[in-house]
Amino acid sequence: MFNFHKDHKNLVNTALSGFVFLSIIVAVLPAYQLQDVEPLPKQPELTEEALKGLNVFISEGCVACHTQQVRNIEMDKIWGARPSIPSDYYYSKQRLDVWRQSPSLLGSERTGPDLTNIGKRQPGQQWHLLHLYNPRSVVSVSIMPAYPWLFEEKDTISIREDDIIVPVGPNFYNKAGKKIVAKEEALQLVAYLQSLKQPEIQGEIPIDFIPAAKKKREKGNAEQASNSLPDGQQLYMQTCSACHQENGQGLVGAFPPLAGSAVVQDENPELLIKIILQGYDARSEYAQMPPFADQLTDAEIAAIANHERSSWGNDAPPISEEEVKKIRAFVTQLN
Amino acid sequence: MSKKIIGVTIGLLLPGAVLFAQSKAISTNNWLMNPGIIGTLILIAIILAVSIIILSYRLNAYIQGLKKKQSSKERLAFSEELIALEASEIDEILAHRKKALAYKLSGAELGSDRKAVDDKGLITKVSNDPENPLFDEKKKTAISLETPDDLKKVIIYYLGAAVFWLVFGTLIGQYLGMKFVWPEMDSISWLSFGRLRPVHTNTVFWGWASMAMIGLGYFVITRTSNTAIHSYKQAWQAWFLINFSVALGNILLMAGINNGGGEYREYIWPVTLLFAIGLVITFRNFYRTVAQRKISEIYISNWFILASLLWTIVLVIIAYLPNFQNGLGETVIQGYYMHQGVGMWFMTFTLGLVYYFLPASLNKPIYSYSLGVLAFWTQMLFYTMIGTHHFVFSPLPWWLQTVAIVFSVGMFIPVTAGTTNFLMTMRGSWSQISKSYVLPFFLVGVIFYFVGSSQGSLQAFRFTNYVWHFTDFNVAHSHMTMYGIITFLLWACIYFMLPKLTGKEPPQALVGAHFWLAFIGLFAYMISMMAGGTLKGLSWIEGNAFLESVILMRPFWIWRAIGGSLMFLSHLIFAYNFFFMIKKEQVVEIPARRLQSVNV
Numbered sequence: 001m002f003n004f005h006k007d008h009k010n011l012v013n014t015a016l017s018g019f020v021f022l023s024i025i026v027a028v029l030p031a032y033q034l035q036d037v038e039p040l041p042k043q044p045e046l047t048e049e050a051l052k053g054l055n056v057f058i059s060e061g062c063v064a065c066h067t068q069q070v071r072n073i074e075m076d077k078i079w080g081a082r083p084s085i086p087s088d089y090y091y092s093k094q095r096l097d098v099w100r101q102s103p104s105l106l107g108s109e110r111t112g113p114d115l116t117n118i119g120k121r122q123p124g125q126q127w128h129l130l131h132l133y134n135p136r137s138v139v140s141v142s143i144m145p146a147y148p149w150l151f152e153e154k155d156t157i158s159i160r161e162d163d164i165i166v167p168v169g170p171n172f173y174n175k176a177g178k179k180i181v182a183k184e185e186a187l188q189l190v191a192y193l194q195s196l197k198q199p200e201i202q203g204e205i206p207i208d209f210i211p212a213a214k215k216k217r218e219k220g221n222a223e224q225a226s227n228s229l230p231d232g233q234q235l236y237m238q239t240c241s242a243c244h245q246e247n248g249q250g251l252v253g254a255f256p257p258l259a260g261s262a263v264v265q266d267e268n269p270e271l272l273i274k275i276i277l278q279g280y281d282a283r284s285e286y287a288q289m290p291p292f293a294d295q296l297t298d299a300e301i302a303a304i305a306n307h308e309r310s311s312w313g314n315d316a317p318p319i320s321e322e323e324v325k326k327i328r329a330f331v332t333q334l335n
Numbered sequence: 336m337s338k339k340i341i342g343v344t345i346g347l348l349l350p351g352a353v354l355f356a357q358s359k360a361i362s363t364n365n366w367l368m369n370p371g372i373i374g375t376l377i378l379i380a381i382i383l384a385v386s387i388i389i390l391s392y393r394l395n396a397y398i399q400g401l402k403k404k405q406s407s408k409e410r411l412a413f414s415e416e417l418i419a420l421e422a423s424e425i426d427e428i429l430a431h432r433k434k435a436l437a438y439k440l441s442g443a444e445l446g447s448d449r450k451a452v453d454d455k456g457l458i459t460k461v462s463n464d465p466e467n468p469l470f471d472e473k474k475k476t477a478i479s480l481e482t483p484d485d486l487k488k489v490i491i492y493y494l495g496a497a498v499f500w501l502v503f504g505t506l507i508g509q510y511l512g513m514k515f516v517w518p519e520m521d522s523i524s525w526l527s528f529g530r531l532r533p534v535h536t537n538t539v540f541w542g543w544a545s546m547a548m549i550g551l552g553y554f555v556i557t558r559t560s561n562t563a564i565h566s567y568k569q570a571w572q573a574w575f576l577i578n579f580s581v582a583l584g585n586i587l588l589m590a591g592i593n594n595g596g597g598e599y600r601e602y603i604w605p606v607t608l609l610f611a612i613g614l615v616i617t618f619r620n621f622y623r624t625v626a627q628r629k630i631s632e633i634y635i636s637n638w639f640i641l642a643s644l645l646w647t648i649v650l651v652i653i654a655y656l657p658n659f660q661n662g663l664g665e666t667v668i669q670g671y672y673m674h675q676g677v678g679m680w681f682m683t684f685t686l687g688l689v690y691y692f693l694p695a696s697l698n699k700p701i702y703s704y705s706l707g708v709l710a711f712w713t714q715m716l717f718y719t720m721i722g723t724h725h726f727v728f729s730p731l732p733w734w735l736q737t738v739a740i741v742f743s744v745g746m747f748i749p750v751t752a753g754t755t756n757f758l759m760t761m762r763g764s765w766s767q768i769s770k771s772y773v774l775p776f777f778l779v780g781v782i783f784y785f786v787g788s789s790q791g792s793l794q795a796f797r798f799t800n801y802v803w804h805f806t807d808f809n810v811a812h813s814h815m816t817m818y819g820i821i822t823f824l825l826w827a828c829i830y831f832m833l834p835k836l837t838g839k840e841p842p843q844a845l846v847g848a849h850f851w852l853a854f855i856g857l858f859a860y861m862i863s864m865m866a867g868g869t870l871k872g873l874s875w876i877e878g879n880a881f882l883e884s885v886i887l888m889r890p891f892w893i894w895r896a897i898g899g900s901l902m903f904l905s906h907l908i909f910a911y912n913f914f915f916m917i918k919k920e921q922v923v924e925i926p927a928r929r930l931q932s933v934n935v
Contacts, residue, residue: 004708005632008625008641015642015715019679020649022719027671028653030735031664061529063596071728073801075876084730086663093662096595099604101657102665104597108725110805113881136518141886143515149524210728212876237880246882 039090043199046091046192053192054092056185058103060147067107067114070198074212078238079114080198083207088116088199112144119196120295126287127243128190129166129182130254137172138251139242150186153178167253167287229299229321232307239296240304243289248312256286259312269305269319273327276301293331298324366873371799378786378793379862385782386854392769473843474770480835486557487836489570491917493550494829496578498913500542501822505903508535512899515892525589533593533601534585539817540599540676541610542581547825548684549573549617554832555636555691556621560628569620576613580606597669599676604655611651618644635707639687642715646679666731670739671722677813678718681821686710686753689777692828694760696773702759710752717745724795727804743795746788754785772846776827779854783819790815802876807888807895808868811861818857818902826853826909833916841912849908856901859894867891 004011039045046054057063070080093102122128127138133151135142151166156177159165164187166180173180182190237246244250248259258264263271279291296304299321309316366372417425459475482490514520514528524530557564564570584602587593593601600607621644625637654672694701701707723731723739758781761774768774791812793799803809826849834840870891871884 004638008622008633011633011638012622012641012645015638016645016649018715019642019646019719022716023649023653023671026720026735026738027668027722028659030732031659031667034663034667034731035659035661037662058596059591059593060527061532061593061596064529064532067805069729071804073728075801075878076728078878078881086730088730089662093665095657095661100593101595101597101604101655102660102662103595104665104669106663106666106669106726106729108598108805109809111807139882141882143518143885145514145518145528146522147524147527148522234878234880237882241880241882 034086037086037090040087040199040201042202043087043090044195046195049188049191050195051192053188053190053195054103055096056150056189057192058096058100060189063104063107065107065109065111065144067110068105068116068196069107070114070116072207072209074209076114077209080116082198082201083209084116084198085207115193115196117196117198119194120198121239122242123194123290124243124287125164125190125194126167126254128193129164129186130168130251132186132189133166133168133180134172137169138254140245147186150183150189151180152183154181169252169254229303229306232303232305233311235296235300235304236307239292240308243287248308248314253285254287256283258308259314261314264305264308265314265316267316269309269316269323270327272305272308273301273319273324274331276305277328277331293328298328366802369798371793371796372802372869374793375790375799375865378790379865381786382782382858385778386858389768389775389778396769473772474767475840480558482554482836483563485567486553486564489564489567489574490550490553490832490836492574493546493553494833494913495917496574497543497545497547497550497825498910500538500546500581502906502910504535504538504543505899505906507531507538509896509899509903511535512892512896516889516896524591530589530591533598534588536599537584537588537601538581540681541577541584544681544685544817544821544825546574546577547829548681548688549577551688551692551825551828551832552617552621552640552684554836555688556624556640559634559636559691560625560630562624562627562629565620565623565627569616573613573616573620576609576616580609580613583609595665597665598673600654600669600672607651607655611648614644614648614651618648634691635701635704635711636687636691638708638711639683639690642711643680643683643687646675646683646715650675650679663731666726666729667723667735670725670731673725674722675719677816678714678721681817682718683714685821685824686714688828689757689780689824692831693757693777693781696771696777696827696831697760697764697767699760699764702756702762706752706756710749710756713745713749713752717742717749721746721795724800727795727797727800740795740797743792746792750785750788750792754781757781757784772843772850773827773831775850776823776830779850780820780824780827783815783823787812787815787820802872803868804872806868806871807864807891808872811864811868814857814864815861819861823853829913833913837916839916839918841915845908845912845915849905849912852901852905852908856898856903856905859898860902861898863891863894863898867895 002010002014004014068084070076070082070084072083076083089105092105095102129151131138131144132147134146134148135144136146153175154163156179159179159181164182166182168180243255244258245255248257250257263275266272275289276296277291277293279289281288292301301324302319302321305324306318308314309318420428510520510526511528511531553564553570580602584606587603587606588601592603594603594607595601602610618641621637621641625633625641650672654668660668690701690707720742721739723735724743727736727740729736757777761778761781764774768778794803794808794812830841830846867888867890870887874884874887875881
């Protein structure tokens, strides 16, 4: 019947229909069904500004290096509190316009960090602007491209009130009488990045992380030696070093140094812990620091504080989880 | 007896047990002993082994040269023996020799005093120093094939465009590779990494590989159908459309206008539409030609070529239809599309070319026709189903991921069928490898076909995905396949076919330089990205800060850039060879004075 060797019509028709059939089963139908999701109850819609920022994000090709998916395996825990679910993409993955389709936000390569929760990890606008103007001005070993075309040089006199000045350090921009001012696109992009916060799910989380066997065993050991704190240096690298730098020197004009800081080395750690919990915006020469009360546990804060108090020439007595707990209780009471 | 049965049962269950255990908790303690990783290491070892075999052929030739030196030493020993002889003995020998030297030929011993003339054109090259060639002389191409001038022109223009896109696309790739080492190289928006990366991938995909494949396809379709092409005009229309779409698409990408960032479908739909129309025209042209064939059978190459065009047209339509692309629908389509773009278009078409060019260059039939048919249908069945393996552990449905993983393993069937067929065709002709400048390209391509595809299957396993996904290992895999398989095979086909069309062969030393630079470059590229990618994955699993994985990659990125430079250099040589082959024949006038000196 199917004389493929001699009947070209038959051959071509069979190959076509076979492929179309398989494609419908494995791609078109599942894709069609997956469109049918609803947003999470507390999930905020993208603001107009953030949506414009998403357009900049796509047009600069950021998805080539940054994923936006927390996989359900333990190593992805640092990128979000729970594995990503289809609803997470309800507002962001819609067709952009007539010419462009729904953006490929999930990504396939993590040359840079995952951005699912970047709005929570790095809430400050100033940090983002500095980072976009030149990533190496805040993260010295970064290999991310700089985006100077999202900014403009302005004479100090012609700067308007509503212009947002980027405090680029002298090593990266140093022209007398001129400042770097963020263009609209930069502000939109930052608004989009700030909006990236993994929405919380009330009640039971539908899927959990697949644990790594090794970590499980370590946990067992850790429980035996109950008093030990987590690795402060590692936590510092993950949470604090983007601004205060690995060497604790901070950045002139943007983020204060921790090395040699009186606050960090104070015998009484109260102010240090308060700043970590509540954030800090008391000194005009530096950018605002976001609060970390929701992101870090008492033990983690104690570990970070101890790392800061004992590194880069700092030498102050260690603090315990208990002290942090007390101050947290006091701070929550005030609020 | 019962012990044996238990042993066998345990043996059968164990791999299963390992797989099931992975879905619960993943342990990296013994990552080196994981089947996926062991498999990959073995596959890399295969490539190394093959390159060693090729090298050993070369070494053999060198050793032969050394042996000659040995024999001259023996001659020296003989003359020392002469010195030791008695005077009277020497006198006797000399007298004998004198008489022999005095003997003169009359000049007509062989019954002829005609001049020596090569009437049948058997002598192609006269060497003054046959004892010491720098490189082994390769066999010259056999008689050139009669091809209509119109077809010749079409093919040469397709290949010419392909060569241009190869050099352009890999120049961009090389520049991108250097940006990993020197991120501050420029701060021009049109040259920034995010915009330029899709320019590299799309150019080598739709520009280089696609144009080269279609150009070679015109040759295969007409020869295996024993007829002229249906329409030359349509061939030119498709040529303009595809080139225009790649050029326009690249300019738009650099201007920051892309379809949404999904890999290989970064061109916005009006641009891809031009490309798709080009494909439709090409399909019609090929199909009509096959329909008018002068032999009753449709050769297996044409199965692959026609199907790949058809499948790719369907693929592009599905990829760009807007009705099911919102939310994660887009992600499902993305996995499907990016895998099929490689599997249904490049792989299928190139296999079709190999089914013709490999047997042709060995001057014998393909080992098994039925195996080719099996490979064809299994290619369609298994390849189509595995797209979601790019999104293992993602929020896509678990069943879709599992289907993708299972069918990825099924890919061993078409891959093994194809590889066996090609290697068995080569069997018995191994000695020709050292005599041909085409076969090493085929051999590397075929071996990479097995290694690259199998490695891809292994990478789809949950454990290997756990370590390698999102790392630079993916980049190694895509270069292993698009470069090691597709590009090497296309080069083989071009080096085989073009001299037969134009009657001009490229300089052999330069073909050799092209081969070795590309091969060594690819190897450096691949190994550095694999090693770096693995370390990166392990660093993430350890829970180290992300920045540490950036710092640890630095030496590997440098090695990648070095490998990439070698690859790019080889493309420049290839471009030179190409222009050498298609250059119009020039009538060389030899001055009379030189002629006289030759006669003397």
